[in-house]
Amino acid sequence: MGELDALFRSRIGIPKNEKITFEKLDNILEKTAKNIPFENLCIMENRIRDITKENLISKILVRREGGLCYELNSIFYFFLIENGFDAVLASGIVYDHTAQEYPTLGRTHVTILVTYEGRIYLIDTGFGGNLPLKPVPLSGEIVTSSNGQFRIKKNNGEHGDYVFEMKLKYKDSDWRVGYAFYSNKITTDVSEFNEIQTIIAENQESRFNKNPLITRLTNEGSITLTDSSFTQWRDGVVTKEKVDKVKFKAMRKQYFGL
Structure with a gap:
C-alpha cells in the first residue's frame, strides 16, 4: 500500500486492507463527498501551490483540507490508480445557468473517466453539491443515488462530445446541464491543471475568487x-x-x- 492510498483511506474512513473493487466505488464516493469538502480557501487566502501529487497529498490528506475540482478529482484519480483502476483525467466546461450559456472562461472543470469491463464511466468528486456519488456510464443510462439522478448525453456541440446532466434530489424538477467535456482529450499529468488554477484564481469571470x-x-x-x-x-x-x-x-x- 502506497502513502497516498493509506492516507486517503484514513481520511474518508475505510479499512486499510479492504480491496477496492468497482462495485465498492459507490460507498467510497459517498464517504469522500461527506469527509472532504469542496472549498476555495487557498484561492481566497493566497496560499496557492503548484498542482503536483506531493502537494495534493500534503494539502488534502496530511493537512486534511479540501479543494476545488482540479484538486479533489486529481487526488481521487491517484487513489484509483493505486488501486488498479484504468483511469484518466478529463477537463470540461461548466454551464452557467444564470447567463444560460457556457462561459468564456473555458475548460476549468476537471473530472475522471474510468474504463471497466469495456465501458467508460464518469466519476466526479469535485463538483460541489452536484456529485453523482456513483460512476455514471457514458452510454446514457440514468444513475440514481441519494443525491438525485444523473446521466451523460452524447453531444455534438463545440464544448465537448458529452454532457453531464443532473436532477438533484429535492432541488430540480427537470434535468439540468452540469458541464460538457471531451472524452478523447484526456491527461494523466496533473501539472496541466496549473493553468486552470491560474484562471480560477485570477480571472475576473471566476466565481471562486470573490468570496470564500x-x-x-x-x-x-x-x-x-x-x-x-x-x-x-x-x-x-x-x-x-x-x-x-x-x-x-x-x-x-x-x-x-x-
Missing part, C-alpha cells in the same frame, strides 16, 4: 458556508442563517475542520 465557499454532503443532505451565510439541507428542508467574520471562522472549524 465551503460545502460538503451530509447524511441528511448538504451544508454550505460562505462569509455571509450558512445553509443546511436536511431531508429536503432548507434553513439559512446569517454569518459574520467571527462566526465564519468558528463554523468552518466546527463543520468542516478547516
Whole structure:
C-alpha cells in the first residue's frame, strides 16, 4: 500500500486492507463527498501551490483540507490508480445557468473517466453539491443515488462530445446541464491543471475568487458556508442563517475542520 492510498483511506474512513473493487466505488464516493469538502480557501487566502501529487497529498490528506475540482478529482484519480483502476483525467466546461450559456472562461472543470469491463464511466468528486456519488456510464443510462439522478448525453456541440446532466434530489424538477467535456482529450499529468488554477484564481469571470465557499454532503443532505451565510439541507428542508467574520471562522472549524 502506497502513502497516498493509506492516507486517503484514513481520511474518508475505510479499512486499510479492504480491496477496492468497482462495485465498492459507490460507498467510497459517498464517504469522500461527506469527509472532504469542496472549498476555495487557498484561492481566497493566497496560499496557492503548484498542482503536483506531493502537494495534493500534503494539502488534502496530511493537512486534511479540501479543494476545488482540479484538486479533489486529481487526488481521487491517484487513489484509483493505486488501486488498479484504468483511469484518466478529463477537463470540461461548466454551464452557467444564470447567463444560460457556457462561459468564456473555458475548460476549468476537471473530472475522471474510468474504463471497466469495456465501458467508460464518469466519476466526479469535485463538483460541489452536484456529485453523482456513483460512476455514471457514458452510454446514457440514468444513475440514481441519494443525491438525485444523473446521466451523460452524447453531444455534438463545440464544448465537448458529452454532457453531464443532473436532477438533484429535492432541488430540480427537470434535468439540468452540469458541464460538457471531451472524452478523447484526456491527461494523466496533473501539472496541466496549473493553468486552470491560474484562471480560477485570477480571472475576473471566476466565481471562486470573490468570496470564500465551503460545502460538503451530509447524511441528511448538504451544508454550505460562505462569509455571509450558512445553509443546511436536511431531508429536503432548507434553513439559512446569517454569518459574520467571527462566526465564519468558528463554523468552518466546527463543520468542516478547516
